[in-house]
Amino acid sequence: MKIFNFKIAAMVIALGATAVSCDKDDDMMVDPTPDFAGTFTQADQMGRPAINTVFVTSGNKDRFNVTTPSQQGAAFQSAFQARLLALNPGYTTNALTFTAAQFTGALATDVLSVNTSGKTTFFDGTNVLTGRALNDDVINTELLLIFGGPTGASNPTLTNDNVNANDKPFLTSFPYLAKPW
Numbered sequence: 001m002k003i004f005n006f007k008i009a010a011m012v013i014a015l016g017a018t019a020v021s022c023d024k025d026d027d028m029m030v031d032p033t034p035d036f037a038g039t040f041t042q043a044d045q046m047g048r049p050a051i052n053t054v055f056v057t058s059g060n061k062d063r064f065n066v067t068t069p070s071q072q073g074a075a076f077q078s079a080f081q082a083r084l085l086a087l088n089p090g091y092t093t094n095a096l097t098f099t100a101a102q103f104t105g106a107l108a109t110d111v112l113s114v115n116t117s118g119k120t121t122f123f124d125g126t127n128v129l130t131g132r133a134l135n136d137d138v139i140n141t142e143l144l145l146i147f148g149g150p151t152g153a154s155n156p157t158l159t160n161d162n163v164n165a166n167d168k169p170f171l172t173s174f175p176y177l178a179k180p181w
Contacts, residue, residue, distance in 0.1 A: 042066050047112040050142050054087075055080045055107060064110075073108045080104035087146060088155075094145045095152040096128060103145065134170050134177070139163070 044065045046052050056064045060079065067075055081104040085091060091100050098106065106129070113129050114120060120131030123141040132138065139161045147158040168178035 045069075045110050047110040048107070048138075050139060051107050052110060054142075055083050055104070057083070069109050069111045072110055073105050076108040077101070077105045080108045084146065090149075090154075091146075093150045095125075095148055095150065096145065097150065098145075134166075137163075 115130035122132045122136040144159045147155040
């Protein structure tokens, strides 16, 4: 009988503590207006994540991430070019006919441009960096532009990541992304 009374007393105390701790939940209101007061700093940028990952060395990550995009080309183009030539010492031009300096100059400015009046794609052989569609194979494109040479046919084993489709098909209407597993 003593154990039964002890269990009842423990349950009453637990329920009482729960009720007291939840007592003021109804009074809490979250202000829907965001607070923009204060000083904000940019901590990271990834307009083109694979480019940032491959071309920005670990020692430059923090500096790159806080550099204004309009100043990134001047600050990082030569480092990007050195990295490109280390990855592909035989680089001459790519499928865009960009020299190493032209290509890394375009890459060093970490923004994703969007064409609002034409085709939106990362690269389709004609349109270049006019945005990014969900079906764009960005990694294959970047590998092609780094290792594919002037025609895109050089180094075929280095220009394809062999991931040929998303794990689930994209939807045809908003939100376009398939539900997670």
